[in-house]
Amino acid sequence: MIIFPDQVDAVKLNGDHDSRTKGSAMPAKSAQLLVRRTALAAAGLIFLTAAHAHASGRLPPVPIPPRAFPDFGACRAFLDDSYRQDISKAEPTPVAIEGSSTRQTRIESDGPIELDPSHARYEVTEGWLVRHPAPEKGYAEISYSYRTTTMACAGGALTGTYEQGYHSPSYEYLP
Incomplete structure (x- = not known):
């Protein structure tokens, strides 16, 4: 019963x-x-x-407008250039943003990968780690949000998507 x-x-x-x-x-x-x-x-x-x-959230993928290049070599060059631009955004150390808070941009990627003579793929995750110390409470709140971009070349045709997400805040004790 x-x-x-x-x-x-x-x-x-x-x-x-x-x-x-x-x-x-x-x-x-x-x-x-x-x-x-x-x-x-x-x-x-x-x-x-x-x-x-409430552990994390992610928006559905959004398509990137397709682009046409003269050939696979030009499309692949675009992926290589995108990779160089993306890795230049990485910050080796946190940067002060307001008060004692900091932000650090992190880049995760293996770079463009050639799948065969006419197909290549590139995926990058750009993440932002933000740390808000609260000494009066004895801890710092740490949040992380990100955007993952995936692009692919099939011959001279470029297609792709991007999606955004976040992780719930975590906390660390302050000394």
Whole structure:
């Protein structure tokens, strides 16, 4: 028998047994324990679901307008140039932005990869790590957001997508 938390008041106890269970020998304490366990399980499930839902977020991919190049070599040169521009954005150390907060741009990429003589692919993730110290609270809040761009050449045709996302803030203790 399952008793839901909103049914607790409706349960009429007849001596030591639940009167709703004809022929059952469920003691009243067992019914109460079952109600408590059900309520705890439901609360735990809600907590775990809510915590998971806020762990991170990502927007759906957005297409990059296609481009036409004279040939595969020109398209591949565009991917190589994009890679050079992207890695130049990387910041080796955090940069002050406001007050004692800092931001660091991170670039993750293996560069353009040639799949065969007429196809190449390039993927880069540009991420921003922001650190907001709160010495009065004894910790720093750290957030991370990113944009992943994927481009591909098929002959002289360039196609691609980008998507953006974030991770929930994390915290570190300050000395």
